[in-house]
Amino acid sequence: MxxxxxxxxxxLNEGGKIILLVMDGLGGLPRELDGPTELEAANxxxxxxxxxxxxxxxxIPVARGIAPGSGPxxxxxxxxxxxxxxxxxxxxxxxxxxxxxxxxxxxxxxxFCTIDENGIITDxxxxxxxxxxGEKRVELLKDIQIEGVDIQIxxxxxxxxxxxxxxxxxxxxxxxxxxxxxxxxxxxxxxxxPAGEKTARLVNQWLDAARERLRGHEPANMVTLRGFAxxxxxxxxxxxxxxxxxxxxxxxxxxxVSRLVGMNIIxxxxxxxxxxxxxxxxxxxxxxxxxxxxxKYTDSRGEDGDFDAKVKVIEDVDxxxxxxxxLNPDVLIITGDHxxxxxYRAHSWxxxxxxxxxxxxxxxxxxEAFGERDCIHGALGQFAAADLMQLALAHARRLQKYxx
Amino acid sequence: MxxxxxxxxxxLNEGGKIILLVMDGLGGLPRELDGPTELEAANxxxxxxxxxxxxxxxxIPVARGIAPGSGPxxxxxxxxxxxxxxxxxxxxxxxxxxxxxxxxxxxxxxxFCTIDENGIITDxxxxxxxxxxGEKRVELLKDIQIEGVDIQIxxxxxxxxxxxxxxxxxxxxxxxxxxxxxxxxxxxxxxxxPAGEKTARLVNQWLDAARERLRGHEPANMVTLRGFAxxxxxxxxxxxxxxxxxxxxxxxxxxxVSRLVGMNIIxxxxxxxxxxxxxxxxxxxxxxxxxxxxxKYTDSRGEDGDFDAKVKVIEDVDxxxxxxxxLNPDVLIITGDHxxxxxYRAHSWxxxxxxxxxxxxxxxxxxEAFGERDCIHGALGQFAAADLMQLALAHARRLQKYxx
Numbered sequence: 001m002x003x004x005x006x007x008x009x010x011x012l013n014e015g016g017k018i019i020l021l022v023m024d025g026l027g028g029l030p031r032e033l034d035g036p037t038e039l040e041a042a043n044x045x046x047x048x049x050x051x052x053x054x055x056x057x058x059x060i061p062v063a064r065g066i067a068p069g070s071g072p073x074x075x076x077x078x079x080x081x082x083x084x085x086x087x088x089x090x091x092x093x094x095x096x097x098x099x100x101x102x103x104x105x106x107x108x109x110x111x112f113c114t115i116d117e118n119g120i121i122t123d124x125x126x127x128x129x130x131x132x133x134g135e136k137r138v139e140l141l142k143d144i145q146i147e148g149v150d151i152q153i154x155x156x157x158x159x160x161x162x163x164x165x166x167x168x169x170x171x172x173x174x175x176x177x178x179x180x181x182x183x184x185x186x187x188x189x190x191x192x193x194p195a196g197e198k199t200a201r202l203v204n205q206w207l208d209a210a211r212e213r214l215r216g217h218e219p220a221n222m223v224t225l226r227g228f229a230x231x232x233x234x235x236x237x238x239x240x241x242x243x244x245x246x247x248x249x250x251x252x253x254x255x256x257v258s259r260l261v262g263m264n265i266i267x268x269x270x271x272x273x274x275x276x277x278x279x280x281x282x283x284x285x286x287x288x289x290x291x292x293x294x295x296k297y298t299d300s301r302g303e304d305g306d307f308d309a310k311v312k313v314i315e316d317v318d319x320x321x322x323x324x325x326x327l328n329p330d331v332l333i334i335t336g337d338h339x340x341x342x343x344y345r346a347h348s349w350x351x352x353x354x355x356x357x358x359x360x361x362x363x364x365x366x367x368e369a370f371g372e373r374d375c376i377h378g379a380l381g382q383f384a385a386a387d388l389m390q391l392a393l394a395h396a397r398r399l400q401k402y403x404x
Numbered sequence: 405m406x407x408x409x410x411x412x413x414x415x416l417n418e419g420g421k422i423i424l425l426v427m428d429g430l431g432g433l434p435r436e437l438d439g440p441t442e443l444e445a446a447n448x449x450x451x452x453x454x455x456x457x458x459x460x461x462x463x464i465p466v467a468r469g470i471a472p473g474s475g476p477x478x479x480x481x482x483x484x485x486x487x488x489x490x491x492x493x494x495x496x497x498x499x500x501x502x503x504x505x506x507x508x509x510x511x512x513x514x515x516f517c518t519i520d521e522n523g524i525i526t527d528x529x530x531x532x533x534x535x536x537x538g539e540k541r542v543e544l545l546k547d548i549q550i551e552g553v554d555i556q557i558x559x560x561x562x563x564x565x566x567x568x569x570x571x572x573x574x575x576x577x578x579x580x581x582x583x584x585x586x587x588x589x590x591x592x593x594x595x596x597x598p599a600g601e602k603t604a605r606l607v608n609q610w611l612d613a614a615r616e617r618l619r620g621h622e623p624a625n626m627v628t629l630r631g632f633a634x635x636x637x638x639x640x641x642x643x644x645x646x647x648x649x650x651x652x653x654x655x656x657x658x659x660x661v662s663r664l665v666g667m668n669i670i671x672x673x674x675x676x677x678x679x680x681x682x683x684x685x686x687x688x689x690x691x692x693x694x695x696x697x698x699x700k701y702t703d704s705r706g707e708d709g710d711f712d713a714k715v716k717v718i719e720d721v722d723x724x725x726x727x728x729x730x731l732n733p734d735v736l737i738i739t740g741d742h743x744x745x746x747x748y749r750a751h752s753w754x755x756x757x758x759x760x761x762x763x764x765x766x767x768x769x770x771x772e773a774f775g776e777r778d779c780i781h782g783a784l785g786q787f788a789a790a791d792l793m794q795l796a797l798a799h800a801r802r803l804q805k806y807x808x
Contacts, residue, residue: 062806063794064794064798065794065797065803068805071807071808086807092807343764344765349803
């Protein structure tokens with residue numbers, strides 16, 4: 001991964017400007033033997049030109065054979081070994097649905113459940129209520145006030161929600177309240193160490209209030225909490241890379257991880273198109289050294305198993321690339337956080353095609369088009385995703401020499 | 405190497421079935437400039453087809469430039485970094501000649517030597533007696549009884565043998581009895597720490613008895629012992645990979661290493677042909693998730709320096725591959741544990757051609773034939789042999805995603 005001590009020593013406060021364009025789940029597989037992958041099938045004249053002029057390679061998100069979730073995969077791209085920097089489940093869930101998690105906060109995942117008149121859980125997922133039903137229950141819980149702590153709550157998908165606690169002396173040393181087995185009552189929040197006692201006490205007050213407010217709202221008439229976690233205190237982009245960095249992403253998860261590494265989060269609308277996103281990059285371009293731009297729909301269409309639709313998303317990105325190229329970035333990296341082959345309908349471990357275009361500093365290799373099999377022969381070879389930021393800084397001439 | 409903590413978290417108890425076919429010492433070198441290697445010279449239509457359909461690459465057994473012995477090389481293939489998991493020499497020798505080493509056992513290598521009437525060693529290798537002579541001496545030593553310990557002894561090649569001690573409170577903290585220099589008497593077994601004192605005492609009783617029984621049996625009239633070692637307690641395949649694994653191998657060393665990682669050892673005959681071995685894989689196929697099948701003779705012919713004979717062994721494997729393909733494995737990996745170029749007559753460090761065939765999950769690269777120079781351009785790139793098991797599990801869809 002990025003050597004942060006080295007980066008702190010070598011990273012300059014000036015140099016070229018970098019765009020990191022991530023097409024989520026970019027990597028794919030052929031639909032049939034001897035056929036093209038999604039990226040190879042896509043008509044991408046702009047990316048092909050950049051591939052021809054720059055350096056290509058394949059990045060390994062976490063380790064060989066490991067298919068990552070979006071959180072770890074993005075941490076990797078940002079230079080943080082996802083096996084070292086493990087973001088707690090509560091924090092991932094909270095940032096994934098758009099709650100902000102700051103230093104000192106405690107985040108936790110919640111499930112709505114069904115309890116009977118004796119308080120025994122009869123359904124740990126409240127009959128898998130639809131998201132709208134979860135949102136209604138969250139409205140009931142939103143204004144519970146507990147002295148000494150500010151509580152944010154937000155609905156997730158179906159029976160899920162997340163909570164972020166903000167206040168002095170909070171801790172994630174609190175055990176899950178989900179008893180895991182049916183036929184048991186929800187557990188109270190128990191501290192797993194003395195440091196967690198205050199937090200457990202506050203959470204229990206909240207749980208009591210939640211039980212009152214949900215009474216009669218079957219099937220979701222109670223909650224369980226899991227995965228208490230604190231902000232992971234990741235080294236920040238400005239501190240380690242000397243970069244003023246911004247994030248242009250539509251989905252909360254990616255904004256959340258970007259915020260954890262110290263990027264500024266640019267306002268977006270959930271309905272923003274790829275063109276909209278690129279235009280937002282252009283609007284803020286003068287204010288930043290580094291812009292991370294995230295395209296979600298390559299992954300979504302891959303998970304749908306829709307090969308042709310994934311191809312179209314890639315073509316859509318290519319078509320609008322001139323917006324980014326018009327900014328004259330010194331370094332433009334186009335990659336994915338992991339592979340999501342449409343044939344696979346899921347994240348996979350396959351190394352991710354990566355294109356690093358940097359006029360004057362990137363070695364022009366013999367790759368003639370941007371695709372998985374072309375990238376095998378590229379100048380970047382196969383490399384750990386977490387090394388990418390060092391390469392980005394180097395190609396932007398933002399790193400001093402190491403040693404005399 | 406395989407990240408065992410991660411594997412324990414992610415490995416499923418279901419998924420595809422895997423065959424790991426190892427041609428010992430597979431990698432080779434051209435006999436002359438511009439000529440083919442052994443594998444390239446071999447007519448291998450089946451492997452070439454699998455290479456065309458699957459992913460190829462080159463595996464690095466231990467580290468760049470390091471030629472491994474068979475023990476470390478196989479540990480690597482099984483996912484255990486051979487520089488971390490160092491199997492003691494006594495254990496390697498013992499399992500190499502077919503003795504079983506279990507948890508708590510102490511194994512040690514023995515040499516027959518010649519001593520004069522004053523007990524001074526005059527030949528540390530007993531005139532390099534042939535194996536039959538060593539076997540006769542072992543017969544004399546077999547039924548020595550020492551209270552409190554069960555002792556297994558077996559002849560190796562020439563003047564070599566191995567012993568396995570089984571009993572309570574044994575330790576490998578015992579120094580070699582070989583004085584290394586001529587003109588000295590064999591040393592008594594000395595404990596190198598208090599933990600080794602009991603073992604040293606028992607070994608000295610055995611050495612006294614051995615001296616008595618070998619008296620007059622010149623030139624092999626005494627023994628020295630070296631490399632006291634205990635079972636290395638390797639993590640087991642079922643525990644770390646969630647695999648029911650079997651080993652089909654003819655030579656004791658490979659059975660031994662496989663047993664140390666928890667594979668079931670399938671009965672074989674020393675005269676089993678490649679076809680016999682493949683048929684044994686077929687017989688047990690229904691009972692296992694993973695079968696390791698070992699072909700010895702590529703290495704043997706390489707060590708003989710017989711290029712053409714090594715080519716023939718490879719062709720023999722290829723010819724019988726339909727037996728394995730008929731089992732419809734989800735993942736078939738064909739590789740070697742290290743290279744043994746015939747021109748070299750020895751193990752070498754050269755990266756080993758590796759073929760991973762897995763319909764639907766392996767990236768089809770542009771490799772058209774299975775050979776060293778083709779594999780350079782394969783989708784697997786150059787990788788640590790100890791990463792191979794993670795790739796095998798991933799391609800068999802036996803690994804969950806890492807993180808959300």
